[in-house]
Amino acid sequence: MKNAYSPALQTLLLASYLIADNKKEEASLLLDALEPTDDITRICVQSLRGQHHLSAPLYVATPQAEDKQINVFDLVLRSVPPVEQVSRQALVRMLELYAGFDSFTHLNIGIGKGRFEVKMLEELAASRGPLPHFIRIVGIDVDGQSLEEAGRDIRATAERLFPATTRVEYVSVCAFAEAVDASVWNGIREHDTNVLGAISAFTLHHIPTAEKRSAVIRQVADCNPELFVLLEPDADHFTEHLPARLMNCFHLFDGIFKQVDQNELSPAEAQAIKYTFFGREIQDILSLREEKRSEKHERADVWAGRLQEAGFRLQPVPAPDGRKSPFKTKDRLRMVQDPHRRFTTTVFEGIPMVAMLTARRS
DSSP, X not given: OTTTTOHHHHHHHHHHHHHHTTOHHHHHHXXXXXXXXXXXXHHHHHHHHTTTOOXXXXXXXXXXXXXXXXXXXXXXXXXXXXXXXXXXXXXXXXXXXXXXXXXXXXXXETOTTOHHHHHHHHHHHHSSSOOOSEEEEEEEESOHHHHHHHHHHHHHHHHHHSOTTOEEEEEEEESOGGGOOHHHHHHHHTOXXXXXXXXXXXXXXGSSSHHXXXXXXXHHHHTOOSEEEEEEEOSOOOOSOHHHHHHHHHHHHHHHHHHHHHTTOOHHHHHIIIIIIIHHHHHXXXXXOTTTOOOOOOOHHHHHHHHHHTTEEEEOOOOTTSOOSOEEEETTEEEEEOTTSSOEEEEETTEEEEEEEEEEEO
């Protein structure tokens, strides 16, 4: 691994051990002597310096602010290859599911601004197959402003692209996934359409405990979706051990930043991705008290186990050219299937990045 034991990372790791040992003054001396030459080291230094200074999870700290993370997510989708690759694969799978049905219900847990659904409607309208007569889109999100924007864009897209014979209904649910009312789940379960599909992208890791994550996945399973697609970073930031978290965090985001640099973005775009979006995640991972952290990413095999325990049957994602695994996607990024064929993960320089899990009810 190229940067596994670089001098900067060794210093960061030692500082994290000192902080974990409550020797913060010694850690500060180490960090003061470090002169970062790259963005990942600079953000990690800032985050370790800021231990316990933050009062709330960053993704909800300023829900009305203009610079909140969701406003940068479109740029992340376009410019961060592992995120773009799994998002595209997810869209393909959902479109395959809905093709040919006269009606369907689509559930998105963490819908954000509804960009996935707008793209889904655009591609569905452009397809050569018969169009459904009824589409229901159910969006769950904690950000009411984003839910409203999603509704406007979904309705505008439907009016622009679909004939009067196709009705598109949008249902918004403003709540944390673990706090969604039982009546909402009942309504989804009794959807009265030909098929139900569900997706959650980069959302469920915000649920604070393993028990609540399992409970949400069981709720989804109880709705009997024909397909559930789960996209999550493939890294362990759930651990309470700060040095392990630091190492996992450094490797994941170092790989992401390298890929961002390869894309030759404008300085403002690269800054927004690294600092406004992922920089805040790194701060959350390394700065917040354990009970306040929200970016508690887990390995894909942990998510796979939860899905199986809830009664889902996991399915591998086929490579575009029919090969099994691994297959190249862009530059040095590869999509690799789990040896047990439970999920597909993107890998860059030997480090897992983002995973995609596709599941059906057993």
